[in-house]
Amino acid sequence: MGRDExxxxxxxxxxxxxxxxxxxxxxxxxxxxxxxxxxxxxxxxQKKNVEYATGVxxxxxxxxxxxxxxxxxxxxxKYHSRNYTSMNRTCRPCK
Numbered sequence: 643m644g645r646d647e648x649x650x651x652x653x654x655x656x657x658x659x660x661x662x663x664x665x666x667x668x669x670x671x672x673x674x675x676x677x678x679x680x681x682x683x684x685x686x687x688q689k690k691n692v693e694y695a696t697g698v699x700x701x702x703x704x705x706x707x708x709x710x711x712x713x714x715x716x717x718x719x720k721y722h723s724r725n726y727t728s729m730n731r732t733c734r735p736c737k
Contacts (some may be wrong), residue, residue, distance in 0.1 A: 650674055651674055652674055652675065653671075653672070653673035654670070654673070655670070656668045657669050657670075657690060657694055658660030659682050659683060659688075659691060660688060661683065662724065662725040667683065669681060669683070669691065669694060670682070671698075677699045677700065678699050678700075679698065679700045680699045680702065681702040681703075682695065682696050682701075682702075682703060683703070683704040683726070704726065705727045705728060705729055705731075706722050706728055706729070707727050708728060708729050711715065711728065723725050
């Protein structure tokens with residue numbers, strides 16, 4: 643997709659993702675004739691999340707930086723490590 647091209651979305655799906663104790667956390671899959679984009683904030687891999695992300699052109703995944711993690715107090719370190727993915731863990735599932 644070139645810089646001046648727009649992305650016309652033909653399909654949109656929302657799917658639940660695990661996130662701490664939140665009852666409603668969502669991932670999103672956008673489908674166009676030539677691209678599939680998925681945004682999902684996942685920590686624990688589940689079959690459904692892998693299925694939505696498999697074969698996509700662009701996967702947007704929220705992570706926390708290791709440098710930022712080191713500035714947190716123990717409560718927030720525990721929260722982040724249980725509910726988010728670190729920069730170090732991001733590509734493990736990709737291998």
